Amino acid sequence: AQSVTQPDIHITVSEGASLELRCNYSYGATPYLFWYVQSPGQGLQLLLKYFSGDTLVQGIKGFEAEFKRSQSSFNLRKPSVHWSDAAEYFCAVGGQGGSYIPTFGRGTSLIVHP
Amino acid sequence: DGGITQSPKYLFRKEGQNVTLSCEQNLNHDAMYWYRQDPGQGLRLIYYSQIVNDFQKGDIAEGYSVSREKKESFPLTVTSAQKNPTAFYLCASRTGGSSNQPQHFGDGTRLSIL
Numbered sequence: 092a093q094s095v096t097q098p099d100i101h102i103t104v105s106e107g108a109s110l111e112l113r114c115n116y117s118y119g120a121t122p123y124l125f126w127y128v129q130s131p132g133q134g135l136q137l138l139l140k141y142f143s144g145d146t147l148v149q150g151i152k153g154f155e156a157e158f159k160r161s162q163s164s165f166n167l168r169k170p171s172v173h174w175s176d177a178a179e180y181f182c183a184v185g186g187q188g189g190s191y192i193p194t195f196g197r198g199t200s201l202i203v204h205p
Numbered sequence: 206d207g208g209i210t211q212s213p214k215y216l217f218r219k220e221g222q223n224v225t226l227s228c229e230q231n232l233n234h235d236a237m238y239w240y241r242q243d244p245g246q247g248l249r250l251i252y253y254s255q256i257v258n259d260f261q262k263g264d265i266a267e268g269y270s271v272s273r274e275k276k277e278s279f280p281l282t283v284t285s286a287q288k289n290p291t292a293f294y295l296c297a298s299r300t301g302g303s304s305n306q307p308q309h310f311g312d313g314t315r316l317s318i319l
Contacts (some may be wrong), residue, residue, distance in 0.1 A: 100245070123305040125307050127307075127310075132293075132312075132313070132315070133312050133313065134209075134211075134295055134297075134310035134312045134313050135297075135308075135310040136297070136310070136313050137307045137309075142304075142305045145293075177237055181247065181248070185305055191236070191255075191299075191301075192238075192250065192253065192263075193308060195247050195248045196247060197245065197246060197247035198247050
């Protein structure tokens with residue numbers, strides 16, 4: 092069965108500092124991986140996705156993620172965090188089998204200090 | 206603009222009452238999903254539908270019901286059998302046929318008990 096683990100429930104960084112949010116997955120084949128962001132009281136917005144090819148994926152809002160098959164990881168990074176990046180971040184793996192149901196991690200809450 | 210519209214944004218339920226959450230999409234997506242979100246628990250799948258007039262239970266379907274009479278609409282009814290309905294409910298849709306397509310989310314409905 093597929094699964095996603097986001098080990099950090101909360102992450103606190105200072106504005107301007109670099110950021111890395113961790114995501115580990117379990118999947119039986121080549122995974123399809125996604126990162127979403129959720130601002131308070133809103134839905135999820137897609138930041139970036141990995142299907143195949145280049146293992147470093149660029150997304151919106153200056154985010155990037157690196158797929159590492161040997162570590163079963165898909166960590167999200169940003170070189171310089173802005174106060175507006177404070178939000179909940181979810182990693183997800185694309186579903187396998189006929190139902191194509193994605194599996195989400197429990198999320199990481201990012202707090203940005205001025 | 207194409208997207209997913211959830212209504213209402215806030216909803217209050219009395220004891221013994223059924224309430225219906227609306228989800229409409231104009232993205233021409235085949236698949237639609239309902240998630241429940243509680244603090245610290247990520248997204249839990251309630252129901253999903255891959256085509257009109259067909260839907261499947263997710264992980265926490267008890268106390269909920271859905272219908273899919275039209276491609277663009279996937280309403281969720283929270284019945285009186287759901288004893289703890291207070292949560293944030295998210296509707297999503299996706300192009301069918303492949304697990305490499307991301308989901309698109311609405312802005313959610315927050316349901317509370319009076």
